[in-house]
Amino acid sequence: MADDRSTPKGQDLLRMVEAPDMKEKVPAFRVGDTVDVDVLIKESGRERVQTFRGTCIARKGDGNRETFTVRRIVQGEGVERVLPLHSPHIRDIRVVRRGRVRRAKLHYLRQRTGRATRVAEDLRTRPEDKESEGK
Amino acid sequence: MVKMLIGKKVGMTQVFDDEGRLVPVTVLQVGPCTVTQVKPGGGENAGAVQVGFDDAKPKNVPRPLMGHFRKAGVKPKKVLADTELDGQQSPEPGQQLTVEVFEGVTHVDVQGVSKGRGFAGVVKRHNFSGAPETHGGRFGRRGGSIGTSATPSRVLKGKKMAGHMGAEKVTIRNLEVVRIDPEHDLMLVKGSVAGSNGSYVRVRKAVMPPGR
Numbered sequence: 001m002a003d004d005r006s007t008p009k010g011q012d013l014l015r016m017v018e019a020p021d022m023k024e025k026v027p028a029f030r031v032g033d034t035v036d037v038d039v040l041i042k043e044s045g046r047e048r049v050q051t052f053r054g055t056c057i058a059r060k061g062d063g064n065r066e067t068f069t070v071r072r073i074v075q076g077e078g079v080e081r082v083l084p085l086h087s088p089h090i091r092d093i094r095v096v097r098r099g100r101v102r103r104a105k106l107h108y109l110r111q112r113t114g115r116a117t118r119v120a121e122d123l124r125t126r127p128e129d130k131e132s133e134g135k
Numbered sequence: 136m137v138k139m140l141i142g143k144k145v146g147m148t149q150v151f152d153d154e155g156r157l158v159p160v161t162v163l164q165v166g167p168c169t170v171t172q173v174k175p176g177g178g179e180n181a182g183a184v185q186v187g188f189d190d191a192k193p194k195n196v197p198r199p200l201m202g203h204f205r206k207a208g209v210k211p212k213k214v215l216a217d218t219e220l221d222g223q224q225s226p227e228p229g230q231q232l233t234v235e236v237f238e239g240v241t242h243v244d245v246q247g248v249s250k251g252r253g254f255a256g257v258v259k260r261h262n263f264s265g266a267p268e269t270h271g272g273r274f275g276r277r278g279g280s281i282g283t284s285a286t287p288s289r290v291l292k293g294k295k296m297a298g299h300m301g302a303e304k305v306t307i308r309n310l311e312v313v314r315i316d317p318e319h320d321l322m323l324v325k326g327s328v329a330g331s332n333g334s335y336v337r338v339r340k341a342v343m344p345p346g347r
Binding site: 008011013084086 | 145148149150157162316319323
């Protein structure tokens with residue numbers, strides 16, 4: 001019948017299409033954390049992995065469309081990279097330092113320079129820590 | 136096989152290709168379509184095939200149409216459309232046609248009905264640039280002058296003016312087929328397709344594929 005509940009429809013179908021593109025395991029990190037991101041770079045026919053370190057200032061989108069923004073200061077100039085979380089080019093994400101922040105987006109860091117760009121370290125345990133213990 | 140099937144626009148998302156690049160795609164549910172009639176030879180649309188898509192509740196189907204479906208021995212459908220045949224073999228009435236029809240096809244044309252914009256002004260409808268709202272501007276989004284005076288004493292045909300916009304048939308040609316999923320009757324095409332999510336679309340093999 002047309003109104004068969006068992007067959008996925010609409011947005012459920014979209015989610016189904018996105019599912020195979022998603023990584024099975026995404027490292028737990030939050031906005032404010034300082035992360036090392038291993039990015040696969042292709043240049044002049046060669047492939048190599050480059051590590052980009054910076055503060056995660058935003059996570060947006062869901063499903064396989066989720067992206068995160070990493071900001072760092074290179075030679076006095078702010079550099080931001082917006083990376084697709086589930087991209088096969090993102091090889092690894094490691095949390096170097098946890099940040100304690102009260103915003104979901106840290107766009108205010110763009111207005112700041114020098115010592116003011118630091119994010120307070122978060123020394124508390126997080127809910128996701130318990131999950132990883134169980135495994 | 137048939138050249139065209141009816142489907143539904145599911146929505147847009149992104150997928151990664153083999154290189155790991157993000158590709159914007161529209162997800163279409165194509166078929167399953169049921170053959171409701173094979174037009175007899177000789178007359179108009181000779182040899183064409185009529186296909187139906189999406190089961191309809193019998194109470195919503197007019198009696199004469201019910202008879203048409205009964206003749207073909209199929210469940211009543213919400214949408215019907217004629218399509219030409221590609222090759223000689225003709226399908227039988229009642230036969231199910233799925234996305235697999237498009238297996239191996241690289242490009243398709245997708246026809247849909249664009250979102251209705253109602254009575255739209257000239258800025259939205261014809262991309263007029265509009266005039267300043269401030270600094271003493273008094274013309275905002277108005278269309279301005281529509282022509283000269285004594286000669287020709289009329290407005291030229293085709294003059295771009297405000298009026299009804301959208302809700303018209305739009306064909307997007309040569310959309311790249313990114314993926315076909317026969318299990319869920321899905322087809323992923325690169326780029327956008329006219330119409331709102333859930334609206335009906337017609338998908339056909341590209342009439343003028345690129346590179347020919």
